[in-house]
Amino acid sequence: MSKNYSANLEEELSDRSFKYVKQKQNRFKYFFKNLVYQRYQLSAKKTTTTEQLKMLAQHIFANQPSPKQAHSGIPVGYTYLGQFINHDMNEGIELFAPFKIVEKPFEPISPDELEDKARNKKSPFFDLFNVYGEEANKHKRENPALYEERGIRFKIGTNAANADPKNAVPSPQLGLKRDLPRNEVSDETLAPYHPIMADIRNENNLIIAQLHVAILKFHNEAVDYAEKTMPGKSDLQIFKYAHRETRFHYQWLVVHDYLKRIIAPAIYKELLTELYDGNNQNTIFKQANETIPFTPVEFTAAVFRFGHSMIRQEYDFNENFGREKEQLASLNSLFDFTSQGANRIEKRQKTDKTLAPQLPADWIIDWKRFFDIDTKNPDLAHRFARAINTNMALPLKKMPNKDHDLLSEKLTKKVKASTNTFNGIMRNLATLDLLRGHLFSLPSGQETAQAWQQMEMGKIRPLTSKALKSNNSDALNKLLKESGFLEHTPLWYYILKEAEVQGNGKHLGDLGSYMMGKTMIGLLKKDVASYINDEAEWTIEKGIIAKVTGKPFEGISDFLRFAKVME
DSSP, X not given: OOOXXXXXXXXXXXXXXXXXXXXXXXXXXXXXXXHHHHHHXXXXXXXXXXXXXHHHHHXXXXXXXXXXXXXXXXXXXXXXXXXXXXXXXXXXXXXXXGGGGGSTTOOOOOHHHHHHHOBOSSOSSSSOHHHHOTTGGGGGGTXXXXXXXXXXXXXXXXXXXXXXXXXXXXSGGGOSOOBOOBOSSOOTTSOTTOBOOSOGGGGSSHHHHHHHHHHHHHHHHHHHHHHHHSTTOOHHHHHHHHXXXXXXXXXXXXXXXXXXXXXXXXXXXXXXXXXXXXXXXXXXXXXXXXXXXXXXXXHHHTXXXXXGGGOOSEEOOSSSSSGGGTOOEETGGGGTTSTTXXXXXXXXXXXXXXXXXXXXXXXXXXXXXXXXXXXXXXXGGGGEEXXXXXXXXXXXXXXXXXXXXXXXXXXXXXXXXXXXXXXXXXXXXXXXXXXXXXXXTOOOHHHHHHHHHHTTSSOOOOOOHHHHHTTOXXXXXXXXXXXXXXXXXXXXXXXXXHHHHHSTTSSOOHHHHHHXXXXXXXXXXXXXXXXXXXXXXXXXXXXXXHHHHSSOXXXXXXXXXXXXXXX
C-alpha cells in the first residue's frame, strides 16, 4: 500500500507507486491476443483489405444527417474531455510505424513486434502526467519550466488584446490570465511563443488547450487554499496537497461525469457497483491473466476513438463566435490558435504581422456553452456533440493539422516520394482509424463480442447483419457484403454502429460500454495512488471544492468554476 500522504502532508507521495507506474505500466498489450494472431494470419493472405477500408472511410462522410438528427444529447465539451483523458492515459501507439500505411497494400505488423517495441510514454492511469509530467512527485526539480519561481504554482499565460475591438472578452470579470504559458523568445524550429506544457498534444486544438489551462488554474487555486488554511507547511507540502486534490477530483469526474455520459445507463450502474466493491482483483487484467495493468491495444486503437464521430464542424464558442452574431467557430478555426495548426504555421512562414503570439482575448472559450447546458431544450441542439454513429463531420475528411503533426520531423525518403498519398491518408480521420486497426490486426467486432461473452464479463447483444445494414445506402451495404465486413466488421466501425443501433447515438452500445467502462474502472482500481485506494479514505465530500463552496461536487462544471475559468 502507498504511504498515508492524505493524512500526513510531511510525507511525499509513495516512491514505490510512482516507480510502479514508470517501470511497469508502459506497455501496450492485446487483450485478445489469440484473436489478434488469427486476424494477423488471415490478413497476410488478403491483399485487397486496405483499399476496401479506404472505400469504407469515404462512406462515413457520404451521408450527412441534419443537425437535429445528428446530435447526441451529450454536451459538446465531453468530446474534448474524452480527448484529454485519452492523452492522459496513453501516448505513442498512434505514431508506431506511421509510414507503413502509405504502402499499397501494406502488411500488418506482427502482434509480437508491437507488444515488444511499442511503448506507452504515459502511464495508463488517470494521473495527469500530461499536465504535471512523468516525475510530478519530484516537484519542481524535474519540470522547472512549468512552474513559477517558487515551484508550486503553474505558469499561466496572459491573453492578447482583442484583434477586433468590437468583440467582447468572454467573462471579463475572470480576467485575461487564461492562456497557456509560452516561451517569450521565438525559436526558428517552433511556432512563435511555443507553449510550455508537459504534453504538446494538449494544444492539438483550441478547446483542449483551454481545458489544459483550466487544469493548471485548478491546481493554482488549490495552492492558494492550502497557503491560507495550512500555515507552517513547506512549499513541497503545499504542492503535494494541490497535486493530490487536482488529481483526485479529476479521477472522480472521469468516472462519475464522463463515463456516466457515454456508456449505457444499465451498464454504468453495474460497473459503478464494481468500482466500490473493495476487490481490486476483480478487473479485466485478472481475466486477461495479467497481474500488472497495461494499455489494451483494442481499447486505445479502436474503442476509445468513438469520440471522433462526436466532433462538430462548427461550435457556439463564445459571444463573439456564436449564435448571437450568427458567426459560429468552424472546426478549422480552432486550429488557427495552436502552434501546430496548419494555418498558424503557414502564417508564421509568411511572417504574417497580424498573428498574435498569445491567444486573443476574444477567443477565450465560454465553457457554459460546452458543459452547462439544458439537455431538454431543443433550441440548444448546436451545443451538443454529434451522435455517436457511423457518420463523421465533413472537415474530418481533411483535417487541417494532421500532415504537419506527422510530417514535421524526420520525414523519410519514402514518404517524401509519396507525400500526396501520405497526406491524403493522414488527414482523413476515418481512413486513419480504419487503417490503423488493420495495421495492428485488431479482431473484428463480432469476434470481440463473442470473446467478451465467453469470458463472462457482461451480457453482449451482438449486432446482426440486418442491424449492420440499417440506415445505410445501397452502395455501402454492397461494399460491406463484398468486402466481408458484414461478417467481420472492423472493430472501430462496429463500435460506432453499435452505438447507433443500440444507443440511438446517445451513448455506446453493449460492447463499447463494457470495454470503455471495464478498462477505465479496472485501471482506477489498480492504481495504488488513486482516490479509490487512498489510505485516508478520501471521498468527494472531503475534497477541496466541497470545503470551499459547502456544496457537493457534481462534475466538470464545478471543476471549471473552482478553477475560475467559468462563471
